[in-house]
Amino acid sequence: MDEPVNDSFDYDLICIGSGPAGQRGAVQAAKLGRRVAIVERHARVGGICLATGTIPSKTFREAVLAAFATTHADGATNQQRNRPSAAQLLARVEDVIAVEGSIIANQLMRNGVDILCGDATFVDPHRLRVTADGVSREVTAENILIASGTMAVPPPGVASDGECVITSDEIGNLTRLPRTLAVVGAGVIGIEYASMFAALGVNVTVIDKRDRPLEFIDSEIVDELVHQMRKRNVSFRFGEAVDRLETSDTPKRAVLHLESGKRIVSDMALFSVGRIGATASLALQNAGVPVDDRGRIAVDAEFRTAVPHIFAGGDVIGYPSLAATSSEQGRLAACHALGIPVAPMALHFPIGIYSVPEISMVGLTENALTKARVPYEVGIARYREIARGQILGDDSGFFKMLFHREDRRLLGVHIIGTGATELIHIGQAVIGLGAGLDYFLSTVFNYPTLAECYKVAALNAANKLAM
Ligand SMILES: Cc1cc2nc3c(=O)[nH]c(=O)nc-3n(C[C@H](O)[C@H](O)[C@H](O)COP(=O)(O)OP(=O)(O)OC[C@H]3O[C@@H](n4cnc5c(N)ncnc54)[C@H](O)[C@@H]3O)c2cc1C
Numbered sequence: 001m002d003e004p005v006n007d008s009f010d011y012d013l014i015c016i017g018s019g020p021a022g023q024r025g026a027v028q029a030a031k032l033g034r035r036v037a038i039v040e041r042h043a044r045v046g047g048i049c050l051a052t053g054t055i056p057s058k059t060f061r062e063a064v065l066a067a068f069a070t071t072h073a074d075g076a077t078n079q080q081r082n083r084p085s086a087a088q089l090l091a092r093v094e095d096v097i098a099v100e101g102s103i104i105a106n107q108l109m110r111n112g113v114d115i116l117c118g119d120a121t122f123v124d125p126h127r128l129r130v131t132a133d134g135v136s137r138e139v140t141a142e143n144i145l146i147a148s149g150t151m152a153v154p155p156p157g158v159a160s161d162g163e164c165v166i167t168s169d170e171i172g173n174l175t176r177l178p179r180t181l182a183v184v185g186a187g188v189i190g191i192e193y194a195s196m197f198a199a200l201g202v203n204v205t206v207i208d209k210r211d212r213p214l215e216f217i218d219s220e221i222v223d224e225l226v227h228q229m230r231k232r233n234v235s236f237r238f239g240e241a242v243d244r245l246e247t248s249d250t251p252k253r254a255v256l257h258l259e260s261g262k263r264i265v266s267d268m269a270l271f272s273v274g275r276i277g278a279t280a281s282l283a284l285q286n287a288g289v290p291v292d293d294r295g296r297i298a299v300d301a302e303f304r305t306a307v308p309h310i311f312a313g314g315d316v317i318g319y320p321s322l323a324a325t326s327s328e329q330g331r332l333a334a335c336h337a338l339g340i341p342v343a344p345m346a347l348h349f350p351i352g353i354y355s356v357p358e359i360s361m362v363g364l365t366e367n368a369l370t371k372a373r374v375p376y377e378v379g380i381a382r383y384r385e386i387a388r389g390q391i392l393g394d395d396s397g398f399f400k401m402l403f404h405r406e407d408r409r410l411l412g413v414h415i416i417g418t419g420a421t422e423l424i425h426i427g428q429a430v431i432g433l434g435a436g437l438d439y440f441l442s443t444v445f446n447y448p449t450l451a452e453c454y455k456v457a458a459l460n461a462a463n464k465l466a467m
Contacts, residue, residue, distance in 0.1 A: 006142050011035045013337055014128060014141035016120045016282070019047020020323045021314025021330030022147035023104060028334040030111040037114040037139065039130050044101045045108060045115060048149045048315075051097070052169045054323045057192060059096040060171065061354050063089040064196045083201055086174040093172055120148075122287040125307055143337035146289070146297060146305070146312040147330055148282060150275035150321070155184075158245050160271070164252050165245065167271050168193065178202055178267035182256055184242055186213035188353050190272035191225070195355040198232040205264055207237040207256065214353065218365045218414040224398050225416060228357055237262070245269065277316045294318075301344065303333035311337050325349055348431050352421035357396065360424035363412030363431050366402065375405040379437075379461030383417050386456065387448035394418040399453040401427065401440075403461050408437040419450050426454055437461060 006012065012034035015022035022038050023045070029036045042051060049055060067084040108115060116139065118132030127140050152167040154160065162170040168189050179202065183194040186208035198204045206213070206229075213236075214222050226236065240262070246255045254269035277295030284291060289305045289312075291297055297305055297312040305312050313329035315321045328345050335342040353359040369376045383389030383397025397417020404411055413427030430439055440458030445451040 009126065009140045009142045011037050011114075011139065011141040013037075013143045013145060013334060014039060014116075014120075014139065015145040015147050015330070016128070017047060017147035017149055017278075017314070017316075018042075018045035018104070018108075018115070019049045019147060019149050019314055020327035021149075021316075021333075022047065022145065023108065023330065024327040025145045025147060025311075025313065025330035025334040026108065026113045027111050028331045029338060030113050032334075032338055032340060034338060036112070037116050037141075038108065039116045039118065039120040039128065039139075041117070041119045041132075043117065044097075044105075046097075046101050046104050047147075049323050049326075050100055050104070052172060055100055056093045056097060056172050057168065057189070058354055059093045060089060061192070061196050061356070063092045064199050065356070068199050083177065086177050089177075090172060090174065097172075119281060121281065121283040122289075123283075125287045125310065142309060144287075144310045145303075145330065145333050145337065146279075146282070146310065146316060147314045147326075148278040148316050150295075150315040151278045152271070153274045153276055155245055155269070155271040156242065158247055161247075164247050164254050164267070165269050165271070171270075180266040180268075181205070182207065182254060182264050182266040182269045183272060184208075184256070184269060185272035185274070186210065186236075186238070187272060187274065188214065190270070192353065192355050193270055193272065194234060195225075195229055195232075195357075198229055198234045199356045204229075204234045205237060205266065206234060207240050207242060207258065207264070209239065209241045211238050213238075214359075216351075216365070217353070217359060217361060218400065218412075219367070220400065221359055221361070221398065221414050221416045224396065225355060225357070225359060228396060229355075232356075237264070275315070275321075277318075279316060302336040303329055304336065309337070320349070320351070322349070322351070346432055348428060350421070350424045350428050352424070354421065357394070357417050358420045359416045360420040361412065361414045362424050362428045363410070364402065365412060365414070369402060369411060374411070376402045376411055377405050377461045377464050378402055379457035379459070379464075381453035381456035381460065383450070383453070386450065386452050388450045388452065389417075391448060392418050392450075397450075397453075399423075399457055401454070401457045401461060403437045403465075405465065408465075409434060410436040410439075415453075417450075423450050423453070426451060437465075 013029040015026045015038045018040040118130040120128045183206045241259045243259045256264040279295045296318045303311045311333040313333040314326035350362040379401040381399040384395035400414045402412040
């Protein structure tokens, strides 16, 4: 495609960061025939998503589940089980990172995206300094997309040592699995890892200031998750804050002192207390882009910052901070930067939590509907009543749909159990298309599948509506 080229700049678009937002933004601009570069400080492209985030954590989970399935196949109990080693679990993670990394690098190369390896800092609103191994060069761009992501908030007082005190960034380097683990922070990342380690037979304690985890998730679903995790020896300390952290030698242990005076001693402490925007090293003051107290950048509906030719997308702009939404934000930002008309992102995106068991939701919760005084009816299905649930051996899965009482539109779907993060997309499509109860009542799904839950829950809601 022949596009107007502004020769006064080296590039039409430079993306800072090669995670989902930077990648998608760069590929979109390249497909439009523009001159594009990505600046990435790590040798491997893919962002936090590939290095320490989504891909390694979900591969780790699959490795845990595979080990769990194998060790339980002969009827062995938790105590009898031969736990896999950290090296065995992480070998699979390394393989997947390597393959995915080369697929991403290939895609960028095929599309003619230049990769500038180094640390980016703004010199002025159109000029970046890229520094690698002490050597700097300057590059200019008509438009810049900041897709620098986030960094884990470090543990208080004691630096993570990758062994006894860690953040999720260090899981990939573990040389041993702990016998006991304290997880500080019951957000998505903390809960995911707590449940994975518990599935490996590790005794886990979760500590959080809040009264319950995952506040944005349906409360019945969270209750079921907490119940399942307790069955795997997870203890929860809700409404408790960590006052200070120490480590002890021989044996090496993490010692957490809680504000309530309690002391929790464990082989390892995983701090998962949030992430801050990775903006401190960008010298954004030289470009005139403000950040908030968590390093995040505010953008408008077109992902434009306070400086009209500088855009931001992905985790650095905050909620929802998911890989798929970051990707889409990057693509839309590139279109807006290049003046290409584009439809906004659909309102309803799914949220997946890869705990054991997994959770997924789309649309509104009962809490939100109650607060907004929307009249709704609930339809429930339980995996133990579904043939596929029995075949899979999942008898605790729980499935809930919320329908508008008057126009019967589907308003929300909430699932905990096997396949939840895949199953959710049927509900997402129905919500997106504005359909509801009558669609499910007249639809036939494959049998035996978990999708049958949609039919069963719809019939349950229809029966209640007919009362
Ligand atoms: C443990 C964990 C598990 C997760 N699991 C999921 C999940 O299951 N599903 C999901 O949807 N999301 C998940 N996420 C979130 C997901 O990883 C992020 O939403 C996604 O990676 C954000 O993409 P991004 O493009 O904003 O940037 P990132 O992926 O954060 O990448 C940013 C890149 O910018 C680079 N960079 C930063 N500053 C500079 C600079 N000054 N110069 C050069 N390069 C720079 C960094 O090196 C990095 O490579 C998880 C996150 C974590 C931490």
